[in-house]
Amino acid sequence: MIKTTIKNERLLSHQTECLVLFCIEEKIPSGKLAELDTKFKGIIKSSFKNKRFEGKLNQVLLLNVTKSIRADHLLLVGLGEGAEMTADKLRQAAGTAAKCAEKANFKTVSFYIPANNSVKDVYAGLAKSNDSFTQTVVEGGLLSLYHFDKYKQPAKEKPSRISQIILLANVKSQVSSMRSAVSRGRKLATAVAASRDLISQPSNTATPSYLAGKAREFAKSFGMTCKVLTIRDMNRLGMGALLGVSKGSEEPPAFIILEHHGGTKNDPPVVIVGKGITFDTGGISLKPPAKMDEMKMDMSGGSVALGTLSAAAALKIPLNIVGLVPASENMPSGTAIKPGDILKSMSGKTIEVLNTDAEGRLVLADALTYAARYKPKAVIDLATLTGAVIVALGHQAAAVLGNNDELTAHLQQCGEVTGERLWPLPLWPEHEKAVKSDIADLKNIASPGVGAGTITGGAFLKAFIGEYPWCHLDIAGTSWSGEEKPYTPKGASGFGVRLLIRFLEQEAKNNQRPQT
Ligand code: BES
Ligand code: ZN
Ligand code: ZN
Numbered sequence: 124m125i126k127t128t129i130k131n132e133r134l135l136s137h138q139t140e141c142l143v144l145f146c147i148e149e150k151i152p153s154g155k156l157a158e159l160d161t162k163f164k165g166i167i168k169s170s171f172k173n174k175r176f177e178g179k180l181n182q183v184l185l186l187n188v189t190k191s192i193r194a195d196h197l198l199l200v201g202l203g204e205g206a207e208m209t210a211d212k213l214r215q216a217a218g219t220a221a222k223c224a225e226k227a228n229f230k231t232v233s234f235y236i237p238a239n240n241s242v243k244d245v246y247a248g249l250a251k252s253n254d255s256f257t258q259t260v261v262e263g264g265l266l267s268l269y270h271f272d273k274y275k276q277p278a279k280e281k282p283s284r285i286s287q288i289i290l291l292a293n294v295k296s297q298v299s300s301m302r303s304a305v306s307r308g309r310k311l312a313t314a315v316a317a318s319r320d321l322i323s324q325p326s327n328t329a330t331p332s333y334l335a336g337k338a339r340e341f342a343k344s345f346g347m348t349c350k351v352l353t354i355r356d357m358n359r360l361g362m363g364a365l366l367g368v369s370k371g372s373e374e375p376p377a378f379i380i381l382e383h384h385g386g387t388k389n390d391p392p393v394v395i396v397g398k399g400i401t402f403d404t405g406g407i408s409l410k411p412p413a414k415m416d417e418m419k420m421d422m423s424g425g426s427v428a429l430g431t432l433s434a435a436a437a438l439k440i441p442l443n444i445v446g447l448v449p450a451s452e453n454m455p456s457g458t459a460i461k462p463g464d465i466l467k468s469m470s471g472k473t474i475e476v477l478n479t480d481a482e483g484r485l486v487l488a489d490a491l492t493y494a495a496r497y498k499p500k501a502v503i504d505l506a507t508l509t510g511a512v513i514v515a516l517g518h519q520a521a522a523v524l525g526n527n528d529e530l531t532a533h534l535q536q537c538g539e540v541t542g543e544r545l546w547p548l549p550l551w552p553e554h555e556k557a558v559k560s561d562i563a564d565l566k567n568i569a570s571p572g573v574g575a576g577t578i579t580g581g582a583f584l585k586a587f588i589g590e591y592p593w594c595h596l597d598i599a600g601t602s603w604s605g606e607e608k609p610y611t612p613k614g615a616s617g618f619g620v621r622l623l624i625r626f627l628e629q630e631a632k633n634n635q636r637p638q639t
Contacts, residue, residue, distance in 0.1 A: 124313075125268060125285060127261060127305050130233075131292040135162060135192045139233040139289060141185075142194035143220045145213070147205040147245060148178035154245060155237070163191050167199070179203060180212055181219045181609055185227060194233070198223060208248030210259050211542030217263030218610030225268060225285045233289035234260050239297060257290055257301045261308025262621070264288045266610040269316050271323040310437045311624060315617035317341070318423075318430030322602065322615035326402035326419045331369075331377040331450035334399060334422065338379045338429055338448070345383075345436035352378035360469055362489040365449050367466040368482045371406055371459025372452035378490070381429060381446040383436045386634070391500040392443035393630060395432070395623065396490045398483045398506035399425030399450030406479030407455045408462060420615060421483070423602035424505035425450060427619040434624050442631040445497055449486035453479070465563050469493065470587050473563040481567045483508045484580055488587045495589030501530055501630075502593045504584065505619050511576025513600040520544035521601045521618065524581035525594035534594055534626055543622040545596065554582035 130137065144156065152160055152167050160167040166186060170176040176184035180203035188197045200220040202212055217234065224232040242249060242256050249256070268285055290305060292298050321329060321337060335351040342349035354375055357366050362378070369376035379399070386392070400421035404410060410418065425448035432446040459479065460466070466474045466485065470492040474485065483506050494502050512522045521538075523545040525531050531547055538545040557573045560566035565586055569579040581595050601618040604611050 126287040140229040146178040214263035215609035217260040218267030221264040228283040255304040257304035258308040265312035314430040314434035318426040318617040319615040321426035335377040363467040364485040369451040371454040376451035379448040386443040396504035397424035397428030399448040408480040449490040475560040475563040491587040507599040512597040520546040522597040527592035537625040541621040
């Protein structure tokens with residue numbers, strides 16, 4: 124694990140391999156940067172003048188400054204225009220800088236943290252989100268330096284890795300608040316890394332039982348309770364939809380229940396439900412081979428639920444929170460469900476399975492029914508549910524659908540700050556009608572030609588929602604990245620963990636306000 128250290132030293136006397144300075148976009152450096160530049164005989168100014176560096180978002184310039192200050196190198200990283208600054212741009216810039224330092228073979232990277240008052244002046248946009256500068260930098264740095272290399276034989280020459288991030292405090296009085304910001308940033312990055320690890324693990328390791336084992340580990344480490352329902356329990360509860368999906372597989376399914384008791388005893392919890400398909404072949408409605416390997420990520424929702432619960436417990440959020448993960452493989456075999464089969468769900472509603480590849484909504488149906496037992500104050504489900512969400516929103520945002528506009532808006536706001544964008548889609552009576560079956564209560568896909576695949580997926584889920592506010596996040600386009608992004612490496616993103624933590628923390632705050 125990368126070390127994070129706070130140091131309160133003068134910028135010019137701080138000894139480090141690489142000192143990062145965040146720069147806003149401007150014609151000529153001003154403020155602290157201009158002041159500093161006098162020590163470097165104007166190299167920063169001339170870089171701006173020659174347009175080698177202009178402070179554009181995620182632009183970098185590495186300068187050797189051994190002769191002028193105690194740092195060996197100065198790494199300028201751009202934030203874009205100060206007035207347009209957001210927490211996420213800062214997170215991106217920190218990630219970009221950390222990765223640049225890693226690629227340059229440095230072991231340590233230091234980030235200069237400006238004084239609180241100059242943050243308000245220079246990074247006007249950032250002040251709006253009211254987020255801690257330090258926490259955002261720690262998040263960006265740690266998230267960008269994540270690697271999944273468990274299966275790599277130790278190379279002769281190991282790629283160079285950063286082992287320490289230093290946060291250089293400008294003002295002594297800021298150190299104590301920085302301490303808690305660093306600790307929060309670390310906890311979040313650790314939870315995201317845990318989710319990414321689970322998602323990245325191939326399905327011959329990450330089986331439903333493996334997920335259950337990990338949930339038990341998290342429960343032990345963070346003081347949560349964990350219960351795992353087995354096939355016998357599922358039969359007893361009548362979870363015919365989840366059992367139906369798992370029928371084709373040799374791997375037993377698991378229904379994971381993780382509980383964080385941070386609130387008072389009778390306080391209704393927030394329930395987070397995550398799709399836990401550890402591999403989605405499509406079943407008898409088999410998927411084409413291209414990129415089928417990526418379907419090991421079909422338990423992203425479940426992994427994010429487990430990561431979120433762990434972070435919530437680590438941060439001691441004063442709220443009751445429950446994580447539910449219906450976990451199963453979706454395999455074709457002689458025992459698998461077939462198109463046309465009818466399943467009876469835990470709710471009692473029957474489902475005609477017209478496409479075995481629309482399996483996520485089946486396992487979620489039983490989990491959403493189970494959720495009602497908690498009389499929750501809200502239920503949020505996360506699922507890599509439809510390829511259609513990629514058609515609608517690409518990889519830039521997850522779709523959010525539900526039965527409560529306030530909850531939707533709140534989640535969307537949280538995602539804006541954490542850089543995990545959500546975009547709402549409607550859920551109209553016509554969509555609900557589209558998943559009604561001729562011979563059963565529901566069918567798991569709409570008829571051809573109806574279109575709106577993400578919405579009809581959501582409409583199917585809605586049939587299993589109890590009397591609680593609910594939102595469904597379709598994360599099929601955002602939980603896996605085909606390209607490297609400023610703080611998300613190729614592959615698993617862990618999308619949702621930081622957004623949900625922000626949401627839960629705000630819920631906890633509202634909870635503590637006396638009810639009027
Ligand atoms: N797991 C897939 C959705 C998916 C697609 C996730 C791409 C990540 C990337 C889901 O189970 C699925 O197969 N959905 C079908 C639904 C259809 C049969 C109605 C789809 O999107 O094609
Ligand atoms: Zn599928
Ligand atoms: Zn799936």
